[in-house]
Amino acid sequence: MRADPSDYKLVSPGNLQAVVSLLANEPAQWLPIAGGTDVMVLYSAGKLPNRKLINIWNISELRQIEVLPDRIRIGAACTYTALRGHEIVSREFPLLAMAASWTGGIANQNRGTLGGNIANASPAADSLPALLVYDAELTLISVRGERQVPYRTFHTAYKKTALAADELIRDISLPRKFSGHFSHTRKVGARNAQAISKVCLAALGQILDGVVRDARLALGSVAPVPVRLKETEQLLIGNKIERSSINAVRESVMNEIRPIDDIRSTARYRSAVAANLVAEFLEKLSAEGTSA
Numbered sequence: 001m002r003a004d005p006s007d008y009k010l011v012s013p014g015n016l017q018a019v020v021s022l023l024a025n026e027p028a029q030w031l032p033i034a035g036g037t038d039v040m041v042l043y044s045a046g047k048l049p050n051r052k053l054i055n056i057w058n059i060s061e062l063r064q065i066e067v068l069p070d071r072i073r074i075g076a077a078c079t080y081t082a083l084r085g086h087e088i089v090s091r092e093f094p095l096l097a098m099a100a101s102w103t104g105g106i107a108n109q110n111r112g113t114l115g116g117n118i119a120n121a122s123p124a125a126d127s128l129p130a131l132l133v134y135d136a137e138l139t140l141i142s143v144r145g146e147r148q149v150p151y152r153t154f155h156t157a158y159k160k161t162a163l164a165a166d167e168l169i170r171d172i173s174l175p176r177k178f179s180g181h182f183s184h185t186r187k188v189g190a191r192n193a194q195a196i197s198k199v200c201l202a203a204l205g206q207i208l209d210g211v212v213r214d215a216r217l218a219l220g221s222v223a224p225v226p227v228r229l230k231e232t233e234q235l236l237i238g239n240k241i242e243r244s245s246i247n248a249v250r251e252s253v254m255n256e257i258r259p260i261d262d263i264r265s266t267a268r269y270r271s272a273v274a275a276n277l278v279a280e281f282l283e284k285l286s287a288e289g290t291s292a
């Protein structure tokens, strides 16, 4: 056995206040566990540094999706299954619903949570490009109170986040302002199911009178953190999508990313695929995304 259960302590306080109190009383000692789909992989490999775990799976506040007039608020412990099955998420935030549908297999989707995907901070995490293009905002909670952090500033470096040792992600807010956009997402992995992304794109766009009015592009697995392609977006906005400009767009995509060689892929392949995915999005946007 690579990990002995008797070396670990698991508590299940069942309410948020008790969880944040434990986190505050012994900073960096307690590790929250939601669905456990990342934590248990480390545990069974004998690589889990923490010996004290707090269960947050059974805290009802973290499991709700609240629909407000201007945004939806997703509890951090909502599962991929809950996201996929939610009417407003599917209709207004299809990039997130799609990412949920291809995260692991069904068993994984029944346990894995959005908060866990964010806190685990993998650059290959599938929900994160969608959170970037939807301008997600995180609510972090501790005994000191709560604070709002734009998701785009949360992942600060490879596997590093803005979360303090005594904080928990409570919810993820998405403004309800993108339902008129054309959306497109692609995950490229070794196979269709149960594969970690080699490259993952989430994209939104709007065309009016033949001109790109808005373009929002984000990629996963091509840099130490998921990236928004701001320069490429600026190249597109205010212009028509023309065959002659696609090469400049491809080049811009490749300039904005920092892919690496690893066991799943090479930097060269990732660059080429990232450019292809954006080019594919533009083709579809130009054919199907015209709103007037």
Ligand SMILES: Cc1cc2nc3c(=O)[nH]c(=O)nc-3n(C[C@H](O)[C@H](O)[C@H](O)COP(=O)(O)OP(=O)(O)OC[C@H]3O[C@@H](n4cnc5c(N)ncnc54)[C@H](O)[C@@H]3O)c2cc1C
Binding pocket: 031, 032, 033, 034, 035, 036, 037, 038, 039, 040, 041, 056, 076, 077, 102, 103, 104, 105, 108, 111, 112, 113, 114, 115, 116, 117, 118, 119, 120, 124, 125, 126, 127, 167, 168, 169, 170, 194, 195, 196, 197
């Ligand atoms: C077979 C398999 C396939 C997978 N496939 C994919 C895939 O295709 N795409 C993908 O992106 N991921 C995949 N994963 C990874 C994993 O399922 C996701 O990252 C999942 O979202 C993690 O959520 P969880 O609730 O299980 O996290 P946990 O394992 O419970 O926690 C993960 C980390 O997040 C922290 N954490 C959890 N919730 C909070 C919170 N509210 N506040 C602060 N910290 C918190 C924990 O302390 C821990 O450090 C896969 C995993 C497995 C085992």
